[in-house]
Every structure is written in structure tokens, then in C-alpha cells.
Amino acid sequence: MRMLHHMGTMWGMTSPLPSSSAASVLDLAPVVPVVVVSDAADAVPLARALVAGGLPAIEVTLRTPAALDAIRAIAAEVPRALVGAGTVITPEQVAAGTAAGAGFLVSPGWTEALLVAMRGAGVPFLPGVSTTSEVVALLERGVREMKFFPAQAAGGTAFLKSLAAPLPQARFCPTGGIGPTTAPEYLALPNVGCVGGSWMVPADAVAAGDWTRIEELARGAAALGGRAGVRDAEGTCR
């Protein structure tokens, strides 16, 4: 499985497109918080709370005008965090996100143009899929690690279990509608490297600046990966 995993990170081996040799998004952490930042001033205390709770890989969605400033601030001021850009749906957002300091890129879907831009960015990336044909299309393009979105609505753990037999080389970060109860069920699957979710960053806690509550929720989320036992002694996802 280790070998399969390492092969899985060699994006572009069979593709004529430029490839990234960077490490995998799926190996950053078992749980990746997906955050929406409305006020860039919240970014640093929010990131510090998530890191303190044990969640160092943070996806800041490019859904708000403050998002790029938030990424810049976290990249500059929270060295223990690895901040990424989420909701990346255009090549322009790939460029803007990486220029702001994003260390990884996540998209809810994918297009050929987006894939070219993500491959050229030089950081780990996860294009999003929700159908078997999209998984096959990305495998055909040498991409073996994907976001499965919207995970719960598109078939949940049953869908991923069904894919494991015919397409074992594909590995996923399911995201969308996942919470602390369902996350361990995903993390126990052999083709899941990590899960994404927003449950540890409730909008009301961010609005209130309740960083203590977010740190506690992050600590609970970080413990889920350990309970599911999906990491080996070196911290690598199986």
C-alpha cells in the first residue's frame, strides 16, 4: 500500500502535461478544516486555534473577498500551519492562491484548463470528482488523488467502497456534509487519505471570535484520525 501510495503521488507520470513532484495533500493531516473567512483579521487567530487543536493543514475557501488576504496572513504569521486555497475553480485563482502563499490547492470539480493550471502550480492539488467517469478521466490523465465532493450527497462511504475494487489506485479526500460522527467511517476506508469539513469552524464561533471553542472542536477532529487508525508509525496515510 505504501508503494501504491507513493506511485499515487507521482502525478503526471503518464501525462504530457507538466507535473508536480510535491507531496500529497492526502498526507498532510487526517482532517482538513474548510474555512470561510469574511474578515481577514480573523485569519491568524483562527489558524492558530486550529493548529493548537492539532489541525495544521487549513483550506481557506476563495469564496470571500478576504480569502487571499487571509491566506497571505496565515502563510506569513502562522509558521506551523500549512494553508491552502479551496474553491479554486479557475486558472486565475490557481495563480492568485499560490501567489498569496497557498501550499496546496483544492477544487470542488475540475476542467482541463484547471488541471493544467494546477499541475503547473508546483504545489499539491486535489481536483474534485463526484462520478466514476470523472475518476477514470483523472486516472487517464495521471491524477490519482482527488477530492470527493459533495461526499454525503454523492453517495458517501458506500460510493467510495464500491470504487475500491475496480479503481484501487484512486485515493480520495471526501468533503461535503461530513461531521464528527461520519468522519471515522470515511477515514477507515483504504481509499481515503483524509476528510475535509467545516464542522470545527462554526460560523457563529468565528463571528464571536471564540477561538477557544474552535481549538476544542479542532482537538476533537484531530483525534478522529487517530481513532480510525489510518496512519502508520511515520504518520503516513495507508
Ligand SMILES: O=C(O)C(=O)C[C@H](O)[C@H](O)COP(=O)(O)O
Ligand atoms: O468550497 C469548496 O470548494 C467546496 O467544495 C465546498 C466545501 O468542501 C464544503 O463547503 C465543506 O463544508 P461542509 O460540507 O460544511 O463540511
